[in-house]
Amino acid sequence: AKDNGRNSFQLYSPEMNIVSMERLIMQNCLRIALKKNEFELHYQSKVDHQTQEVVGIEALVRWNHSELGRVSPAQFIPMAEELGLIVDIDTWVLNTACQQRRIWLDAGVECGPISVNISALHFNHDLVYSVQQALEHSSLPPHLLELEITEGCFIQNMKNASGMLAEIRALGVKSSIDDFGTGYSSLSYLSQLAFDTLKIDCSFIKQVPKNAQQCQLVTTIIAMAKALDISVVAEGVETHAQVEFLSDKGCFVYQGYYYNRPGNAMQCTDFLLEFDKS
Numbered sequence: 001a002k003d004n005g006r007n008s009f010q011l012y013s014p015e016m017n018i019v020s021m022e023r024l025i026m027q028n029c030l031r032i033a034l035k036k037n038e039f040e041l042h043y044q045s046k047v048d049h050q051t052q053e054v055v056g057i058e059a060l061v062r063w064n065h066s067e068l069g070r071v072s073p074a075q076f077i078p079m080a081e082e083l084g085l086i087v088d089i090d091t092w093v094l095n096t097a098c099q100q101r102r103i104w105l106d107a108g109v110e111c112g113p114i115s116v117n118i119s120a121l122h123f124n125h126d127l128v129y130s131v132q133q134a135l136e137h138s139s140l141p142p143h144l145l146e147l148e149i150t151e152g153c154f155i156q157n158m159k160n161a162s163g164m165l166a167e168i169r170a171l172g173v174k175s176s177i178d179d180f181g182t183g184y185s186s187l188s189y190l191s192q193l194a195f196d197t198l199k200i201d202c203s204f205i206k207q208v209p210k211n212a213q214q215c216q217l218v219t220t221i222i223a224m225a226k227a228l229d230i231s232v233v234a235e236g237v238e239t240h241a242q243v244e245f246l247s248d249k250g251c252f253v254y255q256g257y258y259y260n261r262p263g264n265a266m267q268c269t270d271f272l273l274e275f276d277k278s
């Protein structure tokens with residue numbers, strides 16, 4: 001469709017070619033990244049503000065490429081989904097996270113369950129099998145593993161999703177709804193599903209307590225979760241003002257720069273040991 005009018009000429013502009021060329025290079029690099037061992041996990045704590053205990057740790061994937069540098073997961077995860085690589089990447093993450101949690105368990109470091117992000121594609125693929133494999137290979141007790149699932153997993157097939165969550169619970173593995181509030185599902189609808197925790201998306205926390213509307217929204221989510229007996233974690237908590245607002249509303253578990261930034265296994269171990277002493 002090279003010649004059908006002036007709207008198509010952009011397809012062939014030099015800028016466009018550079019962008020698609022870069023994309024192509026990145027895609028090819030991504031295809032071989034697992035084999036070349038270029039992924040690394042970073043870990044970030046979830047802290048109970050009342051007891052000052054680490055009640056969970058989230059594993060966040062990092063991609064370090066020799067020439068492309070550090071590519072953000074926000075950029076390469078959607079690409080991995082498109083290319084059909086996400087199940088392999090998520091499975092690697094799941095196994096590595098379980099092994100790391102097993103190391104902390106053996107060392108007597110208490111930090112709650114390790115949580116892993118599960119993409120919608122993986123959720124609808126062979127999730128229960130990968131989870132069982134990861135638990136077996138690491139001999140990690142199931143209650144020390146948690147899966148973070150976004151509302152996107154439920155859009156395609158609600159019945160399938162509810163069955164999957166029940167299977168995960170039957171294994172003894174925990175689950176949470178990630179980025180809560182950014183999807184379309186209502187809390188009462190979600191409450192029929194077998195999950196343990198919901199994570200309020202950092203985009204809502206960001207403008208608390210300055211923006212009255214966001215404050216109202218966060219207050220409502222916390223109140224409804226309490227009424228339904230679901231635990232709540234606030235993501236992206238950075239400031240003391242946010243901590244004051246959230247604890248006033250009855251939400252006490254925070255994940256964010258206020259307590260710590262994601263770091264590699266060694267940095268996270270240092271944080272856990274230091275935090276336990278204080």
Ligand code: C2E
Nearest residue numbers: 060061073074077093117118119236237238255256257262
């Ligand atoms: P997410 O699951 O919502 O993870 C939280 C993101 O917020 C992380 O970004 C984390 O570094 C960042 N964050 C934590 N505390 C703060 C804070 O106080 N302020 C701000 N501004 N940000 C904070 P990250 O690591 O870049 O990950 C981005 C997204 O990529 C994740 O969002 C998740 O959706 C996805 N992702 C990361 N790792 C994996 C993975 O292993 N598998 C899959 N499928 N997705 C992943």
Ligand code: CA
Nearest residue numbers: 058117148178
């Ligand atoms: Ca997450």
Ligand code: CA
Nearest residue numbers: 178179201235
């Ligand atoms: Ca999130």
Ligand code: CA
Nearest residue numbers: 052275276278
């Ligand atoms: Ca302590």
